[in-house]
Amino acid sequence: MEKVLQQILGKLNELSQGQEALQKGQEAQGQRLERLEKGQNELRSSLHQVQENLQSQIAKLEIRLETEAFEKIGALFDGFQLHREILERIEKKLEAHDERLDSHGDEIVLLRSKKK
Numbered sequence: 001m002e003k004v005l006q007q008i009l010g011k012l013n014e015l016s017q018g019q020e021a022l023q024k025g026q027e028a029q030g031q032r033l034e035r036l037e038k039g040q041n042e043l044r045s046s047l048h049q050v051q052e053n054l055q056s057q058i059a060k061l062e063i064r065l066e067t068e069a070f071e072k073i074g075a076l077f078d079g080f081q082l083h084r085e086i087l088e089r090i091e092k093k094l095e096a097h098d099e100r101l102d103s104h105g106d107e108i109v110l111l112r113s114k115k116k
Helices: 002-115
Strands: none
Touching: none
């Protein structure tokens, strides 16, 4: 009987040691979990800062586009309009010169026919 009690006591000691090892393991897991949560919070904070910086840079870029690019596009359009007006004036002058040349050509033909 004493032998059985010794075996039971030995098993109880083994179980007690195993339980202590499990508790230490759980404590270590808890510490790792805390570190992971802390790291995750730091990442979340960093990502939030990066997002704010990106939004700020996008806003600045939009303002820059509105001021610089749109002004340049407007200037190009104005230049295009000016060139179009100049070309229209040149075309009108060419038409007037063509008409004069045609009338001169008619006069030359008439004068030559009278000369003969």
